[in-house]
Amino acid sequence: MIMSTLSEAYQDHPLHPHHVIPLDFDSVRALPDTHVWPPASHALESDDRLSIPTVDLTDPDAGKLVGQACEAWGAFQVTNHAIPLDLLREVESEARRLFSLPTEQKLKALRSPGGATGYGLARISPFFNKYMWHEGFTIMGSSIDHARDLWPNDYQRFCDAMEDYQKRMKELAITLMHLILKSLDISEEERTRVVSAGGASTALQLNSYPFCPDPNRAMGLAPHTDTSLLTILHQSTVNGLQIFKDGVGWVLVSPTNGSLVVNVGDLLHVLSNAQFPNVLHRVVLKENQQRLSLAYFYCLPSDFHISPLAPLNPTRMPLFRSVSVRDYIGIKAKNLEKALSLIRF
Numbered sequence: 001m002i003m004s005t006l007s008e009a010y011q012d013h014p015l016h017p018h019h020v021i022p023l024d025f026d027s028v029r030a031l032p033d034t035h036v037w038p039p040a041s042h043a044l045e046s047d048d049r050l051s052i053p054t055v056d057l058t059d060p061d062a063g064k065l066v067g068q069a070c071e072a073w074g075a076f077q078v079t080n081h082a083i084p085l086d087l088l089r090e091v092e093s094e095a096r097r098l099f100s101l102p103t104e105q106k107l108k109a110l111r112s113p114g115g116a117t118g119y120g121l122a123r124i125s126p127f128f129n130k131y132m133w134h135e136g137f138t139i140m141g142s143s144i145d146h147a148r149d150l151w152p153n154d155y156q157r158f159c160d161a162m163e164d165y166q167k168r169m170k171e172l173a174i175t176l177m178h179l180i181l182k183s184l185d186i187s188e189e190e191r192t193r194v195v196s197a198g199g200a201s202t203a204l205q206l207n208s209y210p211f212c213p214d215p216n217r218a219m220g221l222a223p224h225t226d227t228s229l230l231t232i233l234h235q236s237t238v239n240g241l242q243i244f245k246d247g248v249g250w251v252l253v254s255p256t257n258g259s260l261v262v263n264v265g266d267l268l269h270v271l272s273n274a275q276f277p278n279v280l281h282r283v284v285l286k287e288n289q290q291r292l293s294l295a296y297f298y299c300l301p302s303d304f305h306i307s308p309l310a311p312l313n314p315t316r317m318p319l320f321r322s323v324s325v326r327d328y329i330g331i332k333a334k335n336l337e338k339a340l341s342l343i344r345f
């Protein structure tokens, strides 16, 4: 058996159960002190000057526009991405069905302390002294084992929807990766080496930010960067996602019907030799209702060695030393946002 999956890389870094088990959101009437955060610094409302670019994937200039967006923002929205709206709705509705289950039922699919998949708090929880107002469900490949625990007689439609979604997302991720690496002037051979490795290592994260009795004092998802090459995000109609832009501050990313948000993750930041920022983002609770999102992480297998790719005409010295994805995950599990500086020359 090839041991280079992401779940295997995360097994080496077990979490304490209190950093896995979510609150019983059904029973709380007031925000517990354990979940009170200092006021989140104010975010700009998105207007035309201050929102991430939107790229129409059928635009003949899409490659150039995607490259520019990655460099300026580390994020963009895509339209005409070929993911059927019906599929987005179906997966969202299955996610809603999951998070609507009674707490005791959801706990039957609890992520194990050393595990990577199932129901639980965000993996970054141990780095913060307050808990986030968040519950997640992580899928890597088949979701059948956990789905059976949740719905012994009715798990198939959940699994089918998740499988279909991961397949379509992988195709989109491959298209985007080729466009992005082409914009960096990476040879076709090198692009194919990276992109074909990427397909073997992905994750789908269903996120729920339950209705909150005191949204202004709670935090949905604390500021973080994704460990992926890129993340493709679908958000329900509820606001809350913000990205941080240097020199500007927190910028709201409003959901627009059918478009998908693409984030540059740590791995692509390294491959691009820091030309693309790995975008810092967070979720605040803006509206008085439950919010859902679906995050698809396109990663590299844990035995892949990441280092800056050489463009056809190299001009800059590599900023990072070569490190396996497994080792990078290990460094990040102990240091979170300092991980990248630890692999810089």
Ligand SMILES: C=C1C[C@]23C[C@H]1CC[C@H]2[C@@]12CCC[C@@](C)(C(=O)O1)[C@H]2[C@@H]3C(=O)O
Residues within 6 Å of the ligand: 006, 116, 122, 123, 124, 125, 136, 138, 202, 203, 205, 224, 225, 226, 227, 228, 295, 297, 299
């Ligand atoms: C493939 C991934 C990416 C993970 C870990 C693993 C599965 C779950 C992902 C998330 C999802 C929620 C935010 C995050 C920061 C978290 O806590 O868990 C992500 C993390 C990462 O991007 O590092």
Ligand SMILES: O=C(O)CCC(=O)C(=O)O
Residues within 6 Å of the ligand: 205, 207, 221, 226, 233, 235, 240, 241, 281, 283, 292, 293, 295
């Ligand atoms: O819920 C969102 O909009 C963002 C989720 C996210 O950042 C993640 O899953 O990594």
Ligand SMILES: [Fe+2]
Residues within 6 Å of the ligand: 224, 225, 226, 231, 281
């Ligand atoms: Fe994220």
